[in-house]
Amino acid sequence: MNDWQTWTALAVVTCTATIMLWRILRKRKPPGCDSDCDSSES
Amino acid sequence: MADTRLFALVGNPNTGKTTLFNALTGLRQKVANYPGVTVEKKEGTGRDRHGNEFRLIDLPGAYSLDAKSPDEEVTCAVLHGERADTPRPDAVICLIDASNLERHFYLATQVMELGLPTIIVLNKTDEAAERGITIAAKKLEERLGVPVVPMQANARVGMEQLQVALSREEPPKPKWESMVGNDVAARYEKINALLEGTVARGDVERLTPTDRWDRVLVHPVWGWVILLGILAGLFMTIFSVATYPMDWINAGFGWLGEQVKASMAAGDLRSLITEGIIGGVGGVLIFLPQILILFFFIGLMENTGYLARVSFMMDRLMSGVGLSGKAFVPLLSSYACAIPGIMATRTMESARDRLITILVAPITSCSARLPVYLMLIALMLPIGNATQKALVLLGLYGLSILGVYAFAWVFNRTLEKTGETLMVLELPSYQSPSWREVLMQLLERGKIFLRRAGTVILGLSILLWALTTYPKSDSENASEQLAHSAAGRMGKAIEPVIAPLGYDWKMGVGLVASFAAREVFVSTMSIIYLGEDATGEGNTVREKMAKEKRADGTPAYNVRTCLSLLVFYVFAMQCLSTVAVTRRETNSWRWPIFQVVYLTGFAYIAALATYQISGFFLT
Numbered sequence: 001m002n003d004w005q006t007w008t009a010l011a012v013v014t015c016t017a018t019i020m021l022w023r024i025l026r027k028r029k030p031p032g033c034d035s036d037c038d039s040s041e042s
Numbered sequence: 043m044a045d046t047r048l049f050a051l052v053g054n055p056n057t058g059k060t061t062l063f064n065a066l067t068g069l070r071q072k073v074a075n076y077p078g079v080t081v082e083k084k085e086g087t088g089r090d091r092h093g094n095e096f097r098l099i100d101l102p103g104a105y106s107l108d109a110k111s112p113d114e115e116v117t118c119a120v121l122h123g124e125r126a127d128t129p130r131p132d133a134v135i136c137l138i139d140a141s142n143l144e145r146h147f148y149l150a151t152q153v154m155e156l157g158l159p160t161i162i163v164l165n166k167t168d169e170a171a172e173r174g175i176t177i178a179a180k181k182l183e184e185r186l187g188v189p190v191v192p193m194q195a196n197a198r199v200g201m202e203q204l205q206v207a208l209s210r211e212e213p214p215k216p217k218w219e220s221m222v223g224n225d226v227a228a229r230y231e232k233i234n235a236l237l238e239g240t241v242a243r244g245d246v247e248r249l250t251p252t253d254r255w256d257r258v259l260v261h262p263v264w265g266w267v268i269l270l271g272i273l274a275g276l277f278m279t280i281f282s283v284a285t286y287p288m289d290w291i292n293a294g295f296g297w298l299g300e301q302v303k304a305s306m307a308a309g310d311l312r313s314l315i316t317e318g319i320i321g322g323v324g325g326v327l328i329f330l331p332q333i334l335i336l337f338f339f340i341g342l343m344e345n346t347g348y349l350a351r352v353s354f355m356m357d358r359l360m361s362g363v364g365l366s367g368k369a370f371v372p373l374l375s376s377y378a379c380a381i382p383g384i385m386a387t388r389t390m391e392s393a394r395d396r397l398i399t400i401l402v403a404p405i406t407s408c409s410a411r412l413p414v415y416l417m418l419i420a421l422m423l424p425i426g427n428a429t430q431k432a433l434v435l436l437g438l439y440g441l442s443i444l445g446v447y448a449f450a451w452v453f454n455r456t457l458e459k460t461g462e463t464l465m466v467l468e469l470p471s472y473q474s475p476s477w478r479e480v481l482m483q484l485l486e487r488g489k490i491f492l493r494r495a496g497t498v499i500l501g502l503s504i505l506l507w508a509l510t511t512y513p514k515s516d517s518e519n520a521s522e523q524l525a526h527s528a529a530g531r532m533g534k535a536i537e538p539v540i541a542p543l544g545y546d547w548k549m550g551v552g553l554v555a556s557f558a559a560r561e562v563f564v565s566t567m568s569i570i571y572l573g574e575d576a577t578g579e580g581n582t583v584r585e586k587m588a589k590e591k592r593a594d595g596t597p598a599y600n601v602r603t604c605l606s607l608l609v610f611y612v613f614a615m616q617c618l619s620t621v622a623v624t625r626r627e628t629n630s631w632r633w634p635i636f637q638v639v640y641l642t643g644f645a646y647i648a649a650l651a652t653y654q655i656s657g658f659f660l661t
Contacts, residue, residue: 004311005306005307005310005311005312006309006311007307008311009309009310009311009313009314009508010310012311012314012504013314013482013504013505013507016501016504017505017506019501020501020505026529042461
């Protein structure tokens with residue numbers, strides 16, 4: 001068992017889950033935004 | 043930057059606005075959305091003759107400033123300076139189709155009444171000449187008090203003159219007298235008086251090449267034969283030509299996986315990279331060529347002016363189920379992806395038609411379903427030839443079309459009726475395709491797909507890998523490990539619900555995972571079946587799935603199960619992005635929730651019926 005691999009994999013998974021959760025929960029951009037307003041929905 | 047002038051490009055749809063916008067800005071442009079509405083905002087920068095930079099907004103096409111559709115509302119608000127996100131333009135470039143002056147001046151006169159400095163561009167002068175129309179631009183210029191530039195934007199004829207007009211320090215304001223009220227007849231009367239003596243028409247109405255083409259291409263019989271031929275060619279190309287680049291991409295990802303395996307010791311990180319990331323993302327990216335081919339054809343049809351004729355012909359067919367011909371383009375776009383399809387409904391004036399189109403758009407067989415279809419068809423017909431497989435695929439597309447029609451018919455009868463709207467469809471003249479525009483569109487589409495694969499699909503693949511890997515069991519047996527994992531437990535939990543459809547818990551994992559995005563079913567299967575085979579010997583995911591057995595020893599992916607899964611994927615609403623877009627388009631959670639419930643509910647019933655009824659004929 002490569003222990004460092006387990007920990008690194010778990011770190012990658014945790015970071016991914018955090019980023020995805022943040023993308024879902026973050027507030028909508030203010031009306032002044034002028035680009036990529038719906039870049040994640042294409 | 044503060045004194046950079048802002049020009050707005052205004053005109054009816056299909057007057058060549060985008061062509062002129064591209065010609066003036068080149069690649070210095072960005073596309074986004076107006077906040078709060080899904081109307082596309084295109085902005086770019088250009089330089090005038092003195093080298094001074096100016097900003098240019100390509101406003102959505104509008105027939106008038108009496109806003110009816112969301113597109114027209116945005117155009118109207120920007121010109122009035124009523125949008126907080128966009129400053130009021132310093133000047134307006136108003137594009138007019140020279141072969142149809144009266145109607146196009148309807149919008150132009152309304153724009154001039156706003157009092158902004160204006161430049162009138164008479165585009166498509168070549169077509170006007172073909173029709174025997176000659177326009178005294180100088181005379182018009184004197185009457186209106188603003189520059190009038192004859193142009194042929196697609197051939198860049200008249201660009202020099204437009205650049206001169208754009209370079210003027212103080213573009214003049216129009217002399218056009220404002221009209222009180224909204225009297226259509228009075229406005230046309232004034233327009234006719236304006237054009238009197240400035241426009242000369244030949245004695246005989248000449249038959250233009252467009253008229254001659256239309257005699258065949260929108261013919262009641264030949265028009266349909268040609269359209270079906272084109273669509274058949276399109277599908278055949280997607281499934282034949284795309285095979286080669288798909289094989290290359292597959293081989294590329296296979297090679298990449300081998301490299302990682304060769305350079306790393308076995309462990310969780312290696313498994314995450316090879317099975318989760320490379321397997322998951324690669325399984326989806328492989329379909330990029332097919333998506334690009336589809337968009338290339340759609341772009342070509344749109345660019346040549348043929349797509350507008352298709353909408354025209356479809357109007358009759360659509361009206362049978364209460365949809366307007368304008369729903370055709372959004373629905374056709376949905377075959378690539380429901381998101382641009384749903385966004386394209388913003389050109390529809392009737393809110394009711396728009397809602398019906400949005401509700402049925404996810405039934406069209408979008409490209410995200412292709413990976414699932416292709417995988418299941420190959421499992422269902424392991425020794426079938428290409429024609430048999432193509433027929434099944436065609437059947438699935440046919441089923442989705444039937445679904446669109448049936449549900450549109452139901453909604454047309456159940457949703458509260460509003461006033462009838464007359465379909466106004468501009469039939470632009472045919473033109474040779476602008477390859478630059480088609481390729482730019484293709485590039486944009488490719489970027490969107492790659493961005494999605496690199497963000498949403500990548501993220502989901504990593505999470506799915508974790509769900510199929512943890513918590514770990516003490517067993518060395520990969521199947522037992524999978525059953526012990528969070529995904530396995532999830533699959534087992536829903537097994538009683540999906541068992542009547544012929545699915546086992548592993549398929550359940552795929553179904554649950556693909557609620558985020560359909561193609562994730564393929565990624566999930568790759569992760570499950572690659573992960574199960576720790577030795578990594580030999581077989582592909584598909585072969586491993588074909589060997590999968592139930593407890594009684596019969597194949598898990600038999601014809602009945604595959605058929606049931608295919609039917610489920612035809613109807614099920616498994617795309618979070620579509621839910622989000624429906625929410626934004628309808629401005630409420632009511633409709634996306636309804637969409638998820640009715641489509642998933644129907645998918646379950648249809649898949650159940652397929653599995654149970656097929657049991658009378660198949661084992």
